[in-house]
Amino acid sequence: MKGYTWRVLVVLGIILxxxxxxxxxxxxxxxxxxxxxxxxxLQGGMHLALEVxxxxxxxxxxxxxxxxxxxxxxxxxxxxxxxAASGDNGLVIGLMDADxxxxxxxxxxxxxxxxxxRSSSSTQGDVNVEIAIMAERAGQIREQAVEQALETxxxxxxxxxxxxxxxxxxxxxxxxxxxxxxxxxxxxxxxIGRTAQLEFKLLDEDNSVQRALEGQVPxxxxxxxxxxDTAQESRRPYLVKxxxxxxxxxxxxxxxxxxxxxxxxxxxxxxxxxxxxIFERITAExxxxxxxxVLDNNVYSAPVIQEKIGGGTARITGNFxxxxxxxxxxxxxxGALPAPVEIIEERTVGPSLGHDSIRxxxxxxxxxxxxxxxFMAVYYQLAGMIANTALVxxxxxxxxxxxxxGATLTLPGIAGIILTxxxxxxxxxxxFERIREEQRLGKTPxxxxxxxxxxxxxAVLDANVTxxxxxxxxxxxxxxxxxxxxxxxxxxxxxxxxxxLFACRLIFDYFYSVRxxxxxxx
Amino acid sequence: MEIIKPGINIDFIGRRYLxxxxxxxxxxxxxxxxxxxxxxxxxxxxVGGTIVxxxxxxxxxxxxxxxxxxxxxxxxxxxQRFGAAEHNEFLIxxxxxxxxxxxxxxxxxxxxxxxxxxxxxxxxVEMVGPQVGETLREKALFALFYALLFITIYISGRFEMKxxxxxxxxxxxxxxxxxxxxxxxxxxxxxxVALIVSLVLFYQLHLRFAMGATVALIHDVTITVGxxxxxxxxxxxxxxxxxxxxxxxxxNDTIIVFDRIRENFRRYNRSSLEGNINRxxxxxxxxxxxxxxxxxxxxxxxxFLGGDIIHDFALAMIIGVVIGTYSSVFVxxxxxxxxxxxxxxxxxxxxxxxx
Numbered sequence: 001m002k003g004y005t006w007r008v009l010v011v012l013g014i015i016l017x018x019x020x021x022x023x024x025x026x027x028x029x030x031x032x033x034x035x036x037x038x039x040x041x042l043q044g045g046m047h048l049a050l051e052v053x054x055x056x057x058x059x060x061x062x063x064x065x066x067x068x069x070x071x072x073x074x075x076x077x078x079x080x081x082x083x084a085a086s087g088d089n090g091l092v093i094g095l096m097d098a099d100x101x102x103x104x105x106x107x108x109x110x111x112x113x114x115x116x117x118r119s120s121s122s123t124q125g126d127v128n129v130e131i132a133i134m135a136e137r138a139g140q141i142r143e144q145a146v147e148q149a150l151e152t153x154x155x156x157x158x159x160x161x162x163x164x165x166x167x168x169x170x171x172x173x174x175x176x177x178x179x180x181x182x183x184x185x186x187x188x189x190x191x192i193g194r195t196a197q198l199e200f201k202l203l204d205e206d207n208s209v210q211r212a213l214e215g216q217v218p219x220x221x222x223x224x225x226x227x228x229d230t231a232q233e234s235r236r237p238y239l240v241k242x243x244x245x246x247x248x249x250x251x252x253x254x255x256x257x258x259x260x261x262x263x264x265x266x267x268x269x270x271x272x273x274x275x276x277x278i279f280e281r282i283t284a285e286x287x288x289x290x291x292x293x294v295l296d297n298n299v300y301s302a303p304v305i306q307e308k309i310g311g312g313t314a315r316i317t318g319n320f321x322x323x324x325x326x327x328x329x330x331x332x333x334x335g336a337l338p339a340p341v342e343i344i345e346e347r348t349v350g351p352s353l354g355h356d357s358i359r360x361x362x363x364x365x366x367x368x369x370x371x372x373x374x375f376m377a378v379y380y381q382l383a384g385m386i387a388n389t390a391l392v393x394x395x396x397x398x399x400x401x402x403x404x405x406g407a408t409l410t411l412p413g414i415a416g417i418i419l420t421x422x423x424x425x426x427x428x429x430x431x432f433e434r435i436r437e438e439q440r441l442g443k444t445p446x447x448x449x450x451x452x453x454x455x456x457x458x459a460v461l462d463a464n465v466t467x468x469x470x471x472x473x474x475x476x477x478x479x480x481x482x483x484x485x486x487x488x489x490x491x492x493x494x495x496x497x498x499x500x501l502f503a504c505r506l507i508f509d510y511f512y513s514v515r516x517x518x519x520x521x522x
Numbered sequence: 523m524e525i526i527k528p529g530i531n532i533d534f535i536g537r538r539y540l541x542x543x544x545x546x547x548x549x550x551x552x553x554x555x556x557x558x559x560x561x562x563x564x565x566x567x568x569v570g571g572t573i574v575x576x577x578x579x580x581x582x583x584x585x586x587x588x589x590x591x592x593x594x595x596x597x598x599x600x601x602q603r604f605g606a607a608e609h610n611e612f613l614i615x616x617x618x619x620x621x622x623x624x625x626x627x628x629x630x631x632x633x634x635x636x637x638x639x640x641x642x643x644x645x646x647v648e649m650v651g652p653q654v655g656e657t658l659r660e661k662a663l664f665a666l667f668y669a670l671l672f673i674t675i676y677i678s679g680r681f682e683m684k685x686x687x688x689x690x691x692x693x694x695x696x697x698x699x700x701x702x703x704x705x706x707x708x709x710x711x712x713x714x715v716a717l718i719v720s721l722v723l724f725y726q727l728h729l730r731f732a733m734g735a736t737v738a739l740i741h742d743v744t745i746t747v748g749x750x751x752x753x754x755x756x757x758x759x760x761x762x763x764x765x766x767x768x769x770x771x772x773x774n775d776t777i778i779v780f781d782r783i784r785e786n787f788r789r790y791n792r793s794s795l796e797g798n799i800n801r802x803x804x805x806x807x808x809x810x811x812x813x814x815x816x817x818x819x820x821x822x823x824x825x826f827l828g829g830d831i832i833h834d835f836a837l838a839m840i841i842g843v844v845i846g847t848y849s850s851v852f853v854x855x856x857x858x859x860x861x862x863x864x865x866x867x868x869x870x871x872x873x874x875x876x877x
Contacts, residue, residue: 041831049654185647186625344651348627353575353645360829367827368820375816379523412760415824415832419839422820423771426813430778433809440528459781462680463774469672470770474763477665479658482763489767 018400039410044351045180050341052173057145057339090132098122145338155334196331198248203290204239227298250275254332256325265325266317276312284308361414382521387428390499397495410484420492427500431456445520526808535800541852552748565756570655571617575646578610582638590637605830662762663709678732734857738849742772746842764838772846775810776854814847
């Protein structure tokens with residue numbers, strides 16, 4: 001009986017705190033506490049896991065270095081026979097003259113910060129210098145690619161308009177995205193997954209496309225196809241120079257406009273000052289030539305440059321629907337992904353299914369609770385009613401725990417609560433059976449209760465610890481909905497320990513020590 | 523009210539060979555099922571693949587659904603009804619992690635509505651790539667392994683009051699697993715090694731209670747997995763959650779019985795181990811049955827009313843709880859007797875009283 005008042009205060013305090021945490025879920029905005037979060041499987045939405053193909057970002061850097069190298073060698077009048085990627089982020093430069101090896105090595109030392117010379121060899125007319133991106137730098141590029149992809153995707157999603165998206169990096173090169181309530185999932189995926197690498201390249205008008213298609217692609221050029229939904233073969237091929245003159249990196253804004261003549265939407269892009277200068281120079285130097293506008297390796301258009309274009313504005317046309325044009329503008333504004341991404345996991349739940357899940361979860365919870373409450377009341381009478389009170393408090397505590405920790409309630413989480421309802425009374429059963437045993441030994445109600453609680457406590461604790469261990473391990477290794485189960489199960493175990501060992505004991509003490517009831521109704 | 527009368531005295535130990543027989547039968551059946559099926563039926567969570575749950579606004583035939591899928595190159599998918607027939611709901615499943623980008627849902631909707639003349643609603647899409655499947659498989663196995671490890675340590679520590687010994691066991695176990703993991707063996711094999719090592723250690727160190735509990739755990743998990751596979755059910759992430767919960771929960775009853783065995787040894791020091799175990803099982807029988815009953819009660823509600831997504835989870839839990847209750851009486855406790863050979867009789871260790 002020691003500390004009775006103190007114990008009453010603790011229990012009431014905890015219940016009060018629990019109520020404070022739970023109320024906003026049912027009456028949002030009543031006070032600043034948060035509502036219980038619903039998982040995507042309950043409220044509907046999309047979960048995506050993307051893998052950033054970070055090696056592509058390193059390859060891209062190597063491509064750029066190759067271009068710069070070519071320009072530099074030309075400037076320095078060093079003749080080279082070939083230049084090709086050699087695997088493992090390396091690049092082999094074939095030289096015509098063995099005497100140039102040292103010159104090239106010096107150039108690399110002074111002009112390129114990111115590369116080192118891997119090996120040089122000159123055997124009988126075959127002179128090679130192999131350079132490679134430094135391992136440390138390659139790692140940096142990979143890391144940056146993931147960071148930048150995260151940032152870009154976040155921008156795109158913000159502009160797409162999803163409330164409370166959750167976007168985070170997982171592991172080395174995965175990005176997890178949770179979009180609650182998103183309806184047009186195809187469109188969202190298109191928007192997120194698109195690389196959106198915008199490039200301006202000259203057409204190679206000196207060589208024939210036909211011959212290139214037959215396999216004789218001139219060095220420094222490549223075949224790209226007209227954009228469109230149809231298979232690549234049925235689209236128009238272009239022979240395009242590999243050198244990129246301008247990219248979307250210099251882009252300042254992109255907007256949808258309607259062509260008044262054909263009533264067709266197009267996207268107009270504005271370059272920043274540097275981009276505008278580059279654009280002006282390109283157009284001035286290449287009047288009467290065709291400039292291809294390439295997005296993700298698809299040619300959107302290849303207009304002939306009529307005259308020098310100042311002001312830094314260009315337009316992208318291509319039979320867009322209004323929505324396509326709108327989404328293109330979003331991805332251009334948000335910037336390109338530094339490397340392509342691949343969707344490696346998707347879990348989408350429609351809102352109607354989530355609704356059904358909640359409804360059925362609540363129904364089984366209600367029916368299960370009523371059955372357990374009835375059983376306890378019938379089997380243990382007054383003691384059973386005490387256990388039932390504790391059970392109600394238990395559910396309240398789980399809900400409060402979810403709200404307080406900002407945890408997410410998922411469908412397996414609801415299953416966890418239902419399971420807890422069945423398991424919480426286990427502790428009561430163990431205690432009550434022990435009290436009955438003590439009573440049969442001839443003890444007074446108060447003594448039987450005290451002995452019952454004291455002796456059963458260890459067993460109850462042991463039994464719950466094992467479940468708690470399992471739940472914690474599950475939390476550590478589980479993802480998404482399953483984690484929600486681990487959370488409710490852990491909360492349920494802790495709450496039932498508190499209610500069974502502490503709260504129930506208090507009520508018993510009230511009846512049999514304070515009110516001194518003579519018959520034990522158990 | 524009382525279902526099990528206080529004076530009950532059933533000779534469980536005398537009939538333990540019946541229990542051994544039933545357990546052996548169930549274990550053999552489970553292992554055979556697993557061997558014949560080449561392991562459990564892993565769902566897309568673990569092998570990768572795509573599931574689409576689609577509901578139509580009116581009655582449609584499976585054949586029409588398949589025709590529609592054929593049109594968009596998904597002819598190889600398995601199509602099955604999901605839930606009650608009047609829901610017109612289907613589950614489309616392939617083992618290919620399809621690229622779900624590029625108008626995936628749109629294409630399926632169009633194709634299905636053309637072939638069935640009904641309006642389809644895509645309610646759920648789950649696509650798991652092979653690399654994710656592998657990660658999840660690994661995580662699930664590690665979760666099972668660690669749950670077993672920690673619980674075994676806890677049991678051997680709590681029941682034998684030999685925390686040092688149990689810490690040493692754990693150390694040996696982790697060491698053994700580490701050595702084997704250097705050889706790049708598969709995780710299931712690692713778990714097997716860990717289990718064998720712990721059983722051998724428990725036997726050698728005469729950690730009777732730990733041995734009994736661990737054998738019961740292996741028994742419960744194996745049979746649950748076996749029965750689940752026999753019923754043709756698929757292993758998904760929630761099922762792993764169910765298995766872990768079973769590992770935790772099926773021990774509850776065992777713990778209650780073990781606690782009583784220990785308590786009775788202090789009280790009736792002279793009695794035989796056999797008599798003591800039997801007395802303890804009988805004394806705790808009412809709570810063993812009642813605790814499992816309340817849990818089964820809510821699980822049955824979940825099974826029948828909780829909806830199709832949670833159906834299999836509830837089923838796995840129901841199997842596990844039933845097997846776990848049975849094993850605490852017929853497997854865990856008789857194991858103590860089995861362990862008596864070569865060991866000193868169980869002594870009342872300095873543990874507190876318990877139920």
